[in-house]
Amino acid sequence: MRPWILVAGGLLHASAVHAEDPPEPPTLSSILEQAPASAWETIPPQDLLIVQVADARVVIELAPEFAPKNVANIRLLAQAGYYDGLAIVRSQDNYVVQWADPAEETEQARSLGEAAETVPGEFDRKRRGLDLTPLASTDAYADQVGFVDGLPVGSDGKRAWLTHCYGAVGVARGNPTDSGNGSSLYVVTGHAPRHLDRNITVAGRVIDGIEALTALPRGTGPMGFYEDEAAYVPLVSARLASELPEAERPSWQRLRTDSPTFQALVESRRTRREAWFAHPVGRIGLCNVPLPRRINPG
C-alpha cells in the first residue's frame, strides 16, 4: 500500500523507477558501505553524553577542542547526577529545544555541587592549531567553512567556531558572557540559527536519537516555553559513557572528515547525479553536509 521507495533523491514514487534506468551513481549509503575502517574513528567515551529523555535515548557528542571549560563543567554535572530529574522546559518551533532545572532561580534550585556556577563563554578559538578540512562553499555567515573532527566549523582566518547547524548543542546563558554553566543546554531543532555563532558556546552535537527532541510538542508560551509544568518532558538521566559499566557502555564512531571517504561523500552530495535530479545542483551548504556516525562495529 506504500508505493514509495528509498532513493537518494527523496520524494520518489515507485512508479518513477523503471527497469531501463541506468544504475544509480554513488550515494551516501554506497559510499559508507565501501568506506575502509580507517575512515572511521572512535569517539572517546568521555565525549559521549547519554541522555534519557522520557522513554528515548539521545546521544550527544561533546566538543572539548572548542569548549574545554564548558565541557569540563558539563562532565562534572553529569558525574554528580545533576541532570537526573530535570526537564525539557522549552520547544520553540524552527529554533531550539532546551532543558533546565525548572526550580532554577528559586530556593528549591538544585545545587551545582562541585561544578562552577559561571564558566567563560567559549564562543570561538584560535584558528591556528586546528586541523580544519575546508569545504568549498560560500556561506552567509563565515568567510571560510569546513570541518574539524567531524563537526561543522566557521572561520574568519584568525578565529574559528562551531556552527549552529541542526543538532548543535549549546550552553544557555544570560547577558553576561560567563553566565552559562551547562546546567541548561539547548539543541538546534530547526533551520540553522547561525546568528548565534560566536555568541554562545556550542559544546557538542546530537548524534543519535534527536527525534526524541525535535518531535516534541511546541511550547505555547513566549519563546516556546511550556506554560504548564504538566507539559514538561522528563530528563531522566544524563551520563558520560566513560562512567557507565563497561557492559552498558555504548561505543560510537564518527566518519573522519579528513578522509577520502568524506570527500567522496561531499562531492556526491554537491553534484547530484541520481536519475531523479533534473538539475545537478553543483553546490552544497555547510549545514547540508551529512556527518555520519555509527555504532562501533568492532
Next chain:
Amino acid sequence: MRPWILVAGGLLHASAVHAEDPPEPPTLSSILEQAPASAWETIPPQDLLIVQVADARVVIELAPEFAPKNVANIRLLAQAGYYDGLAIVRSQDNYVVQWADPAEETEQARSLGEAAETVPGEFDRKRRGLDLTPLASTDAYADQVGFVDGLPVGSDGKRAWLTHCYGAVGVARGNPTDSGNGSSLYVVTGHAPRHLDRNITVAGRVIDGIEALTALPRGTGPMGFYEDEAAYVPLVSARLASELPEAERPSWQRLRTDSPTFQALVESRRTRREAWFAHPVGRIGLCNVPLPRRINPG
C-alpha cells in the same frame, strides 16, 4: 517558577535583565508594531489553502507567480474535495512532512477528477518581470537572493526560483519532471534542503499552524514514511479560502518585502544590537529572514 523571559536574543534568563540595561534597540516586534498599514498587503483568498490536519488548522499561501500550472491543479483538487480524507504518510526528521493518497498506485486510488495527472514542473522561471527585492547576502546555492511578494527567491540573473526554506510547500514528483500534480504535497520541516531548488516545484509556503506538521512523530520507515497505517495522520480537509462561506473565510496579510518596514526588519536581524549579543553578527542568510504574516486586522 519559569525564570525565562521574552527577549529578542533568545535563550535568556530573567537574571540577565537588569534595571540599568539600556533600552533595547528595535526588534521584530517593535518594528511590526510601528509598521504603517501600507506595509501590509492582503493575500488573495484564492491563494490561501486552509488545511485541517487532525485537530489543527494549517494555512498555506500558494505562489501562482512561480507555479501557475501547479497551483491551478492544486486549486482544482481542493475545489473537488480531492484532499479530504487523505493522510500524512511521511515525516522525515530534518527534511519534510508529506501527504498523499495512501491508496495511490492501487485500484482504490482516488480519482483526480478534472485535475491533470501530469503537470509540467515549474522549477524556475524568467528573472525578467519579477519585482525582486534583493537581499545583500552570500548564499551557498544561488548567485543572487531576495524576495518576491513575501517569498524567498534565488536567481542566477536569468532564471529565478522559490527556495526550499523552512515551511516551503512543494509538489512531490517521480523521475519525470512532469510527474507531479499536487495530489501529494510536502512541507520542509528542517534545515533548508536547498539542493531541491530547481529540481521540484515549490508551490507555496506554510504561513500558520506549521507546528501541527513539524512536531509529528517521525516515521520509522525509510525516508521517514510511516510503516504502519495506524500512524497516518488524517488530512481532514483542504479548502481554498475563496471557496469558503464569507463568514468562515480567513483573511491574511503579508508584510510587503518591498516596504521600508521590511528593510528595517532585515537590518535589525542582520546587525544584532540587543544587549544579549556579544558579537553583532552583521550578516544574515536568506532562510533566516522572518517573513511576517498576520490575520487581516481590517
